[in-house]
Amino acid sequence: METQKKIMVLCGGKFAFPALQLLAYEKFICAIGIGKGNERIVDALERESEGNNFGFKSFPDRKSIGEMRPWIESIQPDYIFCISFPFLIPESILLYGENKFVNFHPGPLPQYRGSMPIFEVLKNQETKTAICAHFMSSKFDEGNIIFNDPVVIEEGDTYGKLAVKLSQRMAQVALNMANMLQFANSIPNQPQDDKLACYYEKPELSDTYVNWKRMSAEEIIALINSCNPWNTGADASLFGEQLKIISAQVLNETHQCQPGTLVSITETLNVACGDNKQIAVKILSCDEGIMTADQFIATKKNELNKLLIN
Template sequence: MKTVVFTNSSWGIPLLMELYKAKNLQGIVIPSHVHHENENIEAFAVENKIPLIRVDKSQLNTTLKAWLIDLAPDVIFCMTFPYLLPKEILDIPENGAVNFHFGKLPEYGGADPLFWILKERQTLAHITVHLMDSTFDHGYLVHQEQISIFPGENWGLLGARLSLISASIPGRVLALLKQPEPNFRKIPEGQIKPKPDLKDLTIDWANQTADSIEALINASNPKYGGAITYFRGSMVRILEVSPADVSNATLLEPGSIVYADGQNGIFVLCSDYRFLRINLIRTPEAYLTGHKLAALGVKLNEKFYSGNKEKEEKKSSLIL
């Protein structure tokens, strides 16, 4: 089948490579906004002499429509493409337009299902392949796979792994689409998960358990630069933690540093009176390990806050 792929991230590259090797890749569509990942996609297209077009929303029914009519693809595949495709585009390929969504539908519809899957401490991820209609993450279910999430797996690692698994799926999907009378189930209506906002990304030391905080940090790495907290009056982002055992720790408020030295790093108390070791943190000045923070002078009994309203501390650089 002649296939055109709509994508906007490096997660689409394994799919592109598999379709190219099978001689099914006819064209690539990426958004007009230039960033590092779609520059890599463009480089792939140039190297392999695959037609590519950049479009913005205003060009979907004009420039893009004419380009697709000229190519006459049998099917469209979408992965991480940000624009809702109008019916005029969906109707061009004989076998429809198919989206690869990294979440179970309708439970995890929306632009970033992996954030919510990890934040909510799910143990399973899903690759949902569905025929698209004029509503985001809706239409008819074609294929679905269930994948176990590794302990400690973060947003970037999980997304990359799902993209590699997705690259093995198109052959099965194309065979299903070729059936004389396919019997695909309509996806029920569901509430779209929103993009995470500042509150969603901020650690609530007083109420979140150690496991919940670790899950939020994994869900925020690397796309959101880590989970947000405040220290010495500045916003910082924690990118990696691990459970820690502390004996004879002083019982302080959640968010308090109960251990700090250059050899073992920094341990923080959580609301369930368990402890997390800070492995990697992003401050206004640098990315630092917990060991480095302790060596630079962060001390026992200092505290991470859930908001930037603390009056106890004077705003200053984290680097002493």
């Protein structure tokens, strides 16, 4: 019987937990490394590693990556899986073995390179995304593709919902990859088509801000969903305040108001958009805290009524 392959997993936090659990259950894992995790997650992974006789090491910053090659040499894994590991792994470490490092990117490649493809696919109103397994190179997200495993984006998916869905799917994808490496003599792969490539930098305020005049109601909802919960919603100037809209839906009713102004108050706050549609704001965050539209209306009743009169 062929000896079980030993796989080291480099991860960045709880997104990788389902994959770690399944790979451990199937007895593939030999060691776990975590990059820049919070203390609670680092402690939890270290305890689990000790309990299962896995190697364990924390890489809290870029400088600590210099300790990785000696650690890998001491463990001698057959392959190294990366799941949301936050640091670029240099060529000097990749030279441990050709096609020994496999990254699992939570977005289709080469179209969605970058650290937050979940945000980008939702903001761009994609109907599907993917988990891409690819061999690693010394540049982020540019190694040869093994496969893109498609994942449907359902209506109403937020960043949080899609992240959980991808995390759960990642476990099976990682296990499939481990089994391929266990039994295949070679793994088919192909270079990425740079003509299709797009690299997205980490979102800034300009990327999360609602432009009432230029964005359609559907684009605004997509932005809100893509910012929930990591940014506590989409940033917006509304009712004379700087707010974050956490949950809203398109209201297919026309209006005669300036985009970004209050059209009406029902159980929701109904706001004019540039395409002559409205969005119904359900949950938002303001200086007083996170609250439902009803709670915000009760708190700001006089100010909102003045806006409607004007």
